[in-house]
Amino acid sequence: MIWQRSDGRQPEELRPISFQQGFTNFAPGSVLAKCGNTQVLCTVSVTQRVPTFLQGTGKGWLTAEYRMLPSATQQRQERELLKLSGRTQEIQRLIGRSLRAAIDLEILGEYTLTVDADVLQADAGTRTTAITGGFVALANAISKLLQEGVLTRSPLIGQIAAISVGLLEGEAYLDLDYVEDVAATVDLNVVMNQDFGIIEIQGTAEEGSFTRTQLNRLLDCAEKGIEQLLLAQREALPEIF
Numbered sequence: 001m002i003w004q005r006s007d008g009r010q011p012e013e014l015r016p017i018s019f020q021q022g023f024t025n026f027a028p029g030s031v032l033a034k035c036g037n038t039q040v041l042c043t044v045s046v047t048q049r050v051p052t053f054l055q056g057t058g059k060g061w062l063t064a065e066y067r068m069l070p071s072a073t074q075q076r077q078e079r080e081l082l083k084l085s086g087r088t089q090e091i092q093r094l095i096g097r098s099l100r101a102a103i104d105l106e107i108l109g110e111y112t113l114t115v116d117a118d119v120l121q122a123d124a125g126t127r128t129t130a131i132t133g134g135f136v137a138l139a140n141a142i143s144k145l146l147q148e149g150v151l152t153r154s155p156l157i158g159q160i161a162a163i164s165v166g167l168l169e170g171e172a173y174l175d176l177d178y179v180e181d182v183a184a185t186v187d188l189n190v191v192m193n194q195d196f197g198i199i200e201i202q203g204t205a206e207e208g209s210f211t212r213t214q215l216n217r218l219l220d221c222a223e224k225g226i227e228q229l230l231l232a233q234r235e236a237l238p239e240i241f
Contacts, residue, residue, distance in 0.1 A: 003168035006179060010181045014163075014175045019236045029141030033133020037123035039194060042133040044141035045114045046150070047151075059075075060108030060155070062138075064095035067199060068119040091127045092117070094200065098131045098191045099138055099219050101199050107155035113141065124181040124182075128162035128189055132229050135160045139237050141149050156240070159194040161229035165222045170223040186210045190222035191240060194230055 009015070015036030024030040050061045066088055071077045075084035080088055099115055115138065117130035138156075145151045166176045166184030176184060188203035202219075234241040 002050050002129055003171065003173065003180075003183075005173075009175075011171060011173045012221055014050075014225055014228055015134075015177065016231050017229065019133060019232070021136065021140060021236065027137075027141070028144040029137035031133050031137040031140065033129050033136070035125055035129040035132075035175070037121060038125050038129050039119070039121040040096070040126060040129045040133055041116075041118045042130060043116045043118075044134075044137045045116070046141065046145060047112045047114070048110070050110045050112050059105040059107060060103075060111045060190060061105065061241070062096060062100045062103055062108075062113045062115065063109070064092045064099065064115040064117065064134070065131075066092035066095060066117045066119075066120060066127070068126065072119045074123045087214070090152040091130070094189075094202070095125060095130050095134060095193075096117075098162060098199050099134055101193060102135060102138065102156060102158050102160045104155045104157050107153050111150075113138065122178070124176050124178040128164050128191075131191060132164035132233070136233055136236055139240050143240065145166070153186075159230050159233055160191065160199065161226050161233060162189060162190050162191040162227040163222050163224070165218045167210060167218065170180075172217045174221050174225045182222060186214065186218065188218050188222065190219065190226070192223065192226045196223055196226065 018034045020032040023032040027043035031042045033040045115134045119126045142156050164176050165188050167186035185207045186205050190201050191199040
């Protein structure tokens with residue numbers, strides 16, 4: 001049996017992706033990233049200080065915060081205020097680790113870049129959309145800091161993009177929506193750079209186990225999706241690439 005996608009996409013086809021840049025007025029970088037019905041507002045702020053462990057080293061830092069708005073899903077979720085869920089903490093650490101791979105922290109100097117990813121609407125793939133859109137917001141922020149003379153050299157050293165893949169009816173499918181994410185027997189989130197070097201893989205078998213051959217198929221599928229996302233980022237940032 002072959003899984004039939006509700007939107008008619010082919011197994012290795014992305015949902016429509018777009019980056020609406022300059023979405024807010026005050027953050028140096030702001031992008032509304034859309035991937036199908038998933039919408040994530042990615043903003044980047046800069047502060048002239050670093051965590052204690054970096055003070056005096058000349059190195060900067062990049063960190064991330066992730067939240068899902070109460071109405072992002074069909075049923076309202078309570079706001080996370082004083083105590084963050086384990087899922088939220090895990091996702092924002094993933095976003096931070098992923099986007100730090102795009103930055104030379106020594107060139108950045110003792111500044112902290114904070115990437116805020118706020119999910120306005122969720123249809124699976126929120127963390128991967130946050131990373132892919134977060135990179136566009138990051139590039140915009142760095143461009144503005146260079147224009148303002150805050151930075152004299154760009155610390156940007158590469159691109160970062162992320163995508164989800166999964167096994168449905170034993171076959172690899174790219175960019176799962178919510179229905180597919182729930183049904184998948186294996187679910188992977190893959191983060192890569194512009195050379196298809198792997199930054200991180202998060203994966204699990206929801207039922208039983210999966211083989212090395214299936215893992216290779218999933219990674220091949222993810223790489224094809226990453227290639228398309230990298231191209232979309234470059235098209236959104238012609239002045240940088």
